[in-house]
Amino acid sequence: MRNDIIEWLNFLRKDVGFDGWRFDFVRGWPGHFAKQYIEATDPTFALGKLSFRSSACLWKDVYSAHLWVCAHLRIGHTCGRM
Numbered sequence: 851m852r853n854d855i856i857e858w859l860n861f862l863r864k865d866v867g868f869d870g871w872r873f874d875f876v877r878g879w880p881g882h883f884a885k886q887y888i889e890a891t892d893p894t895f896a897l898g899k900l901s902f903r904s905s906a907c908l909w910k911d912v913y914s915a916h917l918w919v920c921a922h923l924r925i926g927h928t929c930g931r932m
Contacts, residue, residue, distance in 0.1 A: 852886060859891045870895035 862868040871891075873884050876898035888896050 852883065856887060856890045859887060863891055863893065869893065871897075873898040876900055 859871065870893035871887065873887075873896065876884070877900065884896070884898065
């Protein structure tokens with residue numbers, strides 16, 4: 851199934867002209883899937899959408915998302931320094 855998604859994403863990039871991807875509900879699926887999609891399709895940009903439970907959790911969740919991106923893309927804990 852992921853190969854079908856990659857094929858569709860490559861169609862969107864090369865034939866339709868999309869520049870990048872927005873991944874919804876990034877907490878709901880493993881980050882290595884996003885890494886696989888990004889590496890296989892070479893987008894100009896990619897971002898993930900996080901929904902927050904409450905404003906009290908906002909900064910904790912932002913930092914957790916930062917760590918998630920760094921860990922799953924294997925670019926190190928200091929990426930983008932928060």
